[in-house]
Amino acid sequence: MKLDFPNVGETIHHVVLDNGLTVYLLKKAGYEKTYATFTTKYGSIDRRFKTDDWIEVPDGIAHFLEHKMFEKEDGDVFQKFGQLGASANAFTSFTRTAYLFGATSNVEANLKTLIDFVQDPYFTEASVEKEKGIIGQEIQMYQDNAGWRLYFGLIEAMYEAHPVKIDIAGTIESISAITAADLYACHQAFYHPSNMTLFVVGNIDPDIVLEQISSNQAAKTFEPPVLTEREHVQEPRTVRLATRVIEMDVSVPKVMIGYKDTPRAGEDGMKQELAVELLMHALFDTTAPLYAELYAEGLIDDAFSFDYTSEESFAFAVLSMETPHVDAFVARITEVLERPLDIGNETLDRKKRMMKGQFLKALNSPEFIANQFSRYALTGGNMFDLPELLDAVTLEELYDTYDRLFKPDQRTVCVVKKP
Amino acid sequence: MKGIEQFRNQLHYSVYPTDKFKTTTCLVSFAAPLSAETIADRALLPYVMEKATAAYPSIELFHTPLEQLYDASLFAGASKVGKEHVIQFQLEVVNDRLVGEPVLSQAIKLLEEVLLRPNVYDGAFQPLIVEQESRLQRQRIESVYDDKMRFAQQRLQELLGGELAIPSLGTLEQLDQVTPRSLYEAYTSMIKHDRIDVYVVGDVTRDQVTEAFLPLETLGSPLVREYPEPVDREFQRLEEQQDVKQSKLHLAYEANIDPRSEDAIKMQVVNGLFGGFPHSKLFMNVREKESLAYYAASQYSSLSRMLFVYAGIDALNQVKTEQIIADQLADLQAGEFDDMTLEQTKEMLFHQRRQLGDSPRQLIAWMSGSDIRPFSLEEEMAILARTTREDVAALSSQIKLKAIYCLKGGTA
Incomplete structure (x- = not known):
């Protein structure tokens, strides 16, 4: 199926193969590089799931599995991509694991390598043991990173039960329990084609690439999917802890203020995400009255940022800042967010233009297109609908969003500072 | 790369006309010899300049038209490049044809406000902005301590001496000497004496670029690039x-x-x-x-x-x-x-x-x-x-x- 999006100047080809694999192809004329992502809807939050029975796996296993996928009986897949002139990578988030490459030559061979290595697990107890040393170093490295500790400290304090509160990489203790059998079980449950999306973007002929992918998949046999259910954890609307302090040797204290939101899926999720983002831009951009006030008071500067995370089963907004005056900063922000909202249509329209511009600019990047399109697609949305959905947001929705999101009992403040 | 057009008026231009992007990107770069004496002023200058101009004298007033132009983004920054210190202003704008409005020419006018008509009164930049940006710069210098990889690399380069040892933002002591007036002097020197290069990539022609940047043609001076010489070092x-x-x-x-x-x-x-x-x-x-x-x-x-x-x-x-x-x-x-x-x-x-x-x-x-x-x-x-x-x-x-x-x- 071919879908045209003339307002963003892109056309996308979308096919679901017989084995359930979803394929998206996008031609970028004039580009040198072809970029492909092979994404499974499987991340760090999937720690309890049902196949024949309920299975509980060690924390950090999705990330561990991502690392181990690259090692095969005949060597390291990174090297194979390298020999084909491609740079390969992978990442694990709360909800997804993605494998990817970018190549300016040998696209067909690289694409075959990508599909085949992700669908062909090979784990031994010895190689699993060895990986524990490498991932152990990675975990240590993040333990020294104040920004990382702050972010995960905040989420851990916000959530009562939802597994988003667990560090994506797990802990040295949790990964020590991982076995080759665990990895096979997770691969079988979550790497079935019907749980995955393949996105190829670049100066490609979509028909030829589709033919290559279809015949590759037709030549393989897959068992029927075994995953029947994922654990759904009941999470209260309110946060677990209102404040948390992490002591670390940092020169300037860092603070994050988190607001827990009610998640929405699919197109509703996209609409909610846009409304929250428009609202946060209106409230916290450098052009907002609040910013000017706090700037004059020396409480806000370029170190300030904000972000909204929205997935099917969790959503939260984060404001972050580095300042010696953490208490004053938090007091001023929270005080302003308890006042009634005062935003007019002029601001809303300007913010819509701004976000539309940001979206169009991001489309220069094949990496952005593939990663973000896959993210929306895995929860039933279409990224190229964003400009239209953006236009449709009303002032009333911003007022509703404000009342829903910025409640004091949905707020956690997390600080990293010297003991 | 085929398709790059390079030419010189008073300024030196490199232009790559292409319609494959959604945007047009312009970079104006000012280069001066690297010196520990001037680095603290020059490192802070771009952060102060990008915040406001004479016609738009606050962050709020200056950023509002940029947002209105579909988020025309203006980034300013400074870095060490060999024996030179380089201050850059980068403008990225969505192509006119995607939004049906002439956003590029309007955004370049705003860039020119930054470069030619800064927020200066009586020979000094606005004290409030200088004060806030100095405070933030101090935090940036201190925060190298928190990023252990950067910290270790800086300590290593201090061992090596010469240009490598000069911290790219200057030291805290040097930053203490920076004033609204010294920044203005650094600005005046930059627009008079620096070598200025203009780079443009996007849906433009050479003529459009020359015309758009005409107001900058009186600035800068030819400066021969210097390269670091080999140094004798002990282990x-x-x-x-x-x-x-x-x-x-x-x-x-x-x-x-x-x-x-x-x-x-x-x-x-x-x-x-x-x-x-x-x-x-x-x-x-x-x-x-x-x-x-x-x-x-x-x-x-x-x-x-x-x-x-x-x-x-x-x-x-x-x-x-x-x-x-x-x-x-x-x-x-x-x-x-x-x-x-x-x-x-x-x-x-x-x-x-x-x-x-x-x-x-x-x-x-x-x-x-x-x-x-x-x-x-x-x-x-x-x-x-x-x-x-x-x-x-x-x-x-x-x-x-x-x-x-x-x-x-x-x-x-």
Whole structure:
């Protein structure tokens, strides 16, 4: 199926193969590089799931599995991509694991390598043991990173039960329990084609690439999917802890203020995400009255940022800042967010233009297109609908969003500072 | 890269007209000789300039029209480039045809407000903005301490001395001397004496660019680029202790190779084999084979004639890691690596060059770098292609270890 999006100047080809694999192809004329992502809807939050029975796996296993996928009986897949002139990578988030490459030559061979290595697990107890040393170093490295500790400290304090509160990489203790059998079980449950999306973007002929992918998949046999259910954890609307302090040797204290939101899926999720983002831009951009006030008071500067995370089963907004005056900063922000909202249509329209511009600019990047399109697609949305959905947001929705999101009992403040 | 047009009026222009992007990107760069005397003022200046102008005298007033122009983004920053200090203003604007409005010309006018009519009164920048931006700059300088990789690299470069030792934001003591008035003097000097280069990538023609930047034509002066000379250094070692979980081992090698020579291009093959890629010797041996580190890599800086190696390790493994790093270099010097690895390294370097054309920012970075190197992209690819095992052995034999810095964690 071919879908045209003339307002963003892109056309996308979308096919679901017989084995359930979803394929998206996008031609970028004039580009040198072809970029492909092979994404499974499987991340760090999937720690309890049902196949024949309920299975509980060690924390950090999705990330561990991502690392181990690259090692095969005949060597390291990174090297194979390298020999084909491609740079390969992978990442694990709360909800997804993605494998990817970018190549300016040998696209067909690289694409075959990508599909085949992700669908062909090979784990031994010895190689699993060895990986524990490498991932152990990675975990240590993040333990020294104040920004990382702050972010995960905040989420851990916000959530009562939802597994988003667990560090994506797990802990040295949790990964020590991982076995080759665990990895096979997770691969079988979550790497079935019907749980995955393949996105190829670049100066490609979509028909030829589709033919290559279809015949590759037709030549393989897959068992029927075994995953029947994922654990759904009941999470209260309110946060677990209102404040948390992490002591670390940092020169300037860092603070994050988190607001827990009610998640929405699919197109509703996209609409909610846009409304929250428009609202946060209106409230916290450098052009907002609040910013000017706090700037004059020396409480806000370029170190300030904000972000909204929205997935099917969790959503939260984060404001972050580095300042010696953490208490004053938090007091001023929270005080302003308890006042009634005062935003007019002029601001809303300007913010819509701004976000539309940001979206169009991001489309220069094949990496952005593939990663973000896959993210929306895995929860039933279409990224190229964003400009239209953006236009449709009303002032009333911003007022509703404000009342829903910025409640004091949905707020956690997390600080990293010297003991 | 084919299609780049370079020409000179008073300013020097590099323009790459293309309609494959959604945006047009412009970069105006001001270069002056690097000096510890002026670096604190020059490092702060772009942050102050981008905040407001005479006609739009607050952040709120200046950023509102930028948002209105579909988020025309203006980034200003400063950096050390060899013996020069460079201040850059980058403007990225959505193409007019995508939004049906003439946003580019309006955005360039705003950029010109920043450069020509800053928020200056009676020979000084606005004190409130200078005060706030100085405070933030102080935090930036202090926060190097929090980023242990950057901290260790800075300490290593201090051991090496010369231009490398000058901190890119200046020191806290130098920052204390910066005033609204001294910043204005730095601004005046910048627009009078700096070499000015203009880079544009996007849906434009040469004539449009010349016309749009006409108001800047009276600025700047021709400044001949200077290159760092080889330095005589003694080997130095420094170890320090902090409460960190992972130790940082940083090494500096001297590579006395003219940055404008073919050998400087071939050195990228040496660096690629040593620690530049996931198939490199450092990655394969320090990380994969011995599981000693999460990262172990090398980086070649042709302009400063140095090659740096860094690894994140457990303090207990320092001696062993240093030995393995030395063994990898000895292997390169002896030409001990297989043909496939050499070919793979070249293939990755080709790939890096081919993909430049897909990103406006990378294209501009390439264009500004190619002012230093005398080769076209195609010529560089040809030099890489004819780099032999013997070249790698000969070049890596010129590399001399000059400094080791280790930031040690608590476990040792």
